[in-house]
Amino acid sequence: MTDHEQLRAALDAAMDQRGAWPERAPWIRQAVGAVPRHRFAPDQLWRWDGRAYVPVGRGADPERWAAEVYGSPDTAAVTQISDGLPSSSLSCQAVVVDMLDSLLVEPGQRVLELGTGTGWNAALLSHRAGPGQVVSVEVDAELAAAAAERLTTAGANVAVHLGDGSTGWPMGAPYDRVISTYAVDRVPWAWIEQTRPGGRIVTPWGRLGHVALTVADDGRSASGWVQGLATFMPVRGTSRARDFAQVRGDGPAADERPVTRDLTPLQADWHLRFALRVALPEVQVTLAEDDDGLNAWLHDGASSWAVLSAIGDGRTSATQGGPRRLADELEAAWDEWLRLGEPELYDYGLTVEPDGQYAWCRDADTGRRWPVSGEPAA
Structure with missing residues (x-):
């Protein structure tokens, strides 16, 4: 068994031990087994040494590099640094699995992914939805080109486009499923417009968790529950907050x-x-x-x-x-x-309408509401 195989097996076992493989979606574990993470990791990763992010090269230190790729279920592998901070990563396996489980994607469905990154998530989606069913949009030209090459090498028929994910990809609409791999504070209305009535949108929201929204039958709103807790990178272009x-x-x-x-x-x-x-x-x-x-x-x-x-x-x-x-x-x-009775995070949800959006607790119609502030998303 190679080092990669040992590390993959250990990560699989760690996921299994904590019950992180979803029973209702056995295809996800099968896809992760068929589409190895390391095939989508760049040759240089970045590791926090307590003071700064330092490079970890596949050629210079293959064991350390592999350990970064196959860390714990909750460990992401940083793949890009901008101004000293992570700007892209190979997301931690537990979060990827949880979000794919929330998406409820079925074979033959049309899927739009916002934020191609390394291409691994798109490959997993393609494994489920089928060849030619996944469209992925990436704002970074270098990342998009590298991901497209990896996807082709892996035999995944995914269309990777360079563009701003906040506008979706209208040329391929409508979609049955939409998933974002980066956090938004406000869900872009374009995502709802490009999703079929009854379709599902999964996105990290507020950089602290992810939500799954179902588009209403009339297409004029989308609403759904918080699905899990995690920290995500914000959309590109987000100004760095004052400390x-x-x-x-x-x-x-x-x-x-x-x-x-x-x-x-x-x-x-x-x-x-x-x-x-x-x-x-x-x-x-x-x-x-x-x-x-x-x-x-x-x-x-x-x-x-x-x-x-x-x-x-x-x-x-x-x-x-x-x-x-x-x-x-x-x-x-x-x-x-x-x-309110100490509600859990799973008691919260989000509703998006053309002229505004709000978070709610326990009931979208009658529960306590909090308006989502900021400029309306495009």
Whole structure:
């Protein structure tokens, strides 16, 4: 057994042990077995060494390279760095499998993929939908050309086009299934327009999870539930957010007060974290522990900030500044989540209409709603 085969077998077993292979879609495990990840990985990958991303070459260090490709179910292999940060990856296997399971693709269906990347996901889709049934759009010319070559070498008949995924690919519409491999804060209306009534759209949303939307019979809306939790790269062209230090500046704080609640759920409860992301989508939360306890840094990327500082003996102090009071907003959103009965992330969903879109909890028509802010997607 070669190194690749051993690593593939170990990853397959790890997926099996945690129940990550979906029972309702056995084709996914078969496709992953038939379409090896390493055939779609570039010769140079990137690994975080604790300070920066460093290259890992297939020729120079084949064992390290293979280990990057076949890491744990939750480990992505970084394939491109831009301005010191990852801009493309061979997504972690567990997330790829989960999203394909959510897509409910059937043989013979027409599939549109936004974000070709390495081409591996497109190859898996083609294995299921059939030759000539998958159209993939990639904004990066170099990535598109490399993916097209890999797909051809693998015998996958996939049409790869260079273009902006936010506009879909109208020349091949309508599609039965649409899947995005990058995160959007607002779902482009073009995706709904290019999907058949009753068709399904799966996309990472809000960089914290992915949703599966079903297009209404009249084609004038799409709605569906959150399917899983993961962190995704944003759409290309997304401006890099200001960090906490830039937002905080060196001016004085506006106020300081004690915090009476235990902050532990902020770190331990991802359902709470997801609920806060829905209620406060622009607020970034960073956590760290020290000898005194758990600390949190909050900022809105613009001009407001807050620090929740552990000061020992189970006490926490909130310091905040800027036009908004982010510590107060976070606690108010947290209290609302408690009043709603601590809903899980799977209790949330998203509805997209021509003139707006909103997240909801438990029921799209009668449940609590939160408008999705930002400019309407094209």
